[in-house]
Amino acid sequence: MKDPLPGYRPLTEEEERRRRKRSVAIALALGAMVLIFFVLTIAKLGPQVLNRPL
């Protein structure tokens, strides 16, 4: 591993593990939000909202 810049230290394994878990949680939350907006669109506008001429 490269040496960190002066005044910085490398993350510990535990810190890296926690950051990875936070990243996964954020990704899941974003995915859930996309799903929510998709379901809301279908529920409020009906499935025909996708059936329109280009």
Place this chain on the structure above:
Amino acid sequence: MTSLTNTLPVGAEAPGFAPAPSIVGGDVPDYFALLKPRVMVLVIFTALVGMVVSHGHVNPAVGAISLLMIAVGAGASGCLNMWWDADIDAVMTRTAKRPIPDGRIQPGEALAFGLTLSVGSVLILGLAANWLAAGLLAFTIVFYAVIYSMWLKRATPQNIVIGGAAGALPPVIGQAVVSGSVGIESMVLFLIIFIWTPPHFWALALVKAGEYAKAGIPMMPNVAGPQSTRRQIVYYTLALAPLGLAPVVLGFGGLIYAVVGLLGGLGMLAFSVQVFRHREGEAEKRSAMGMFAFSILYLFLLFSALLAEQGLGLFRPVMFV
């Protein structure tokens, strides 16, 4: 060039309120703990009852997403409360292990997390249901985080009396989601939770008076004294027991609810009398904690009865009404 993504400024382990943490950046469960999950469950439950007593119709997907947003909004207000009250939480043993005072999450992170969830939950609820429900959720969040946490809690022994309005609003939001308006049913449920809150919390405050005094919070037992608090617990319970039967009188509580409300109300009265009578030693503590625990059961049973009657079709009218 050396990457900064896997490094941390030396000394960035900013001190929390407890000994400086060895790890910067909380674990996922720490962020979840900021949302006060147990309160979220109660909010989902009471909001759901507010929805089913409304007799309206809502698309199940819209209803489920709305419930989720009400819960997230409540969690966000809990997160903002923990951000603001971290100094108090650090002093009290009951709350010292919360993520911020324990140093697992930095205050700024909690503030950003709470604000993001607040804005997101209100906007999505507005888009999913209607803007009355979203406005009520926004009001609830502001009322709990600003009016209660930042002002009332440290200013007056009436803190949890007035602040209880925030915890009482979820059924009103639930009804707004379904019907687009606020009706008598959810207002009665609001009143029941509102009047239930003081005896519930003061029972705990009687036992934890020393802790609250250490943290400088003017809870009723610390300001007016335990005797006055016990008397007020009885007064509020005297108001709560008949109020708990109001849904029967108004026709949306049936036979099951009437029995639960009557027996539960009598139980609450019996516990409040025990609290009033036992003023010293182990008996005092036991009766106060008994009241605290039973009050949770009482509210849970009242709302469960409504859910069973209105949601599962078990409603049988009470003949004498």
